[in-house]
Amino acid sequence: KEMESGYHEVNFNASRLASGVYLYQLQAQDYVSVKKMILMK
Known part of the structure; x- marks a missing residue:
């Protein structure tokens, strides 16, 4: 996804991923x- 320069946040839904x-x-x-990235559930 192309964005303009600046500060950005990304929401990451890990509910269907394993640790x-x-x-x-x-x-x-x-x-x-x-x-x-370490995902611990």
Whole structure:
């Protein structure tokens, strides 16, 4: 989803996911970042 520059929040619904380690990616023009997220239920 393309957005204008600035501060943004993303709501993430993990109700149907199991506990575990997930990867997420942020991308902006030439910048790409992949991070780990730990989901514990």
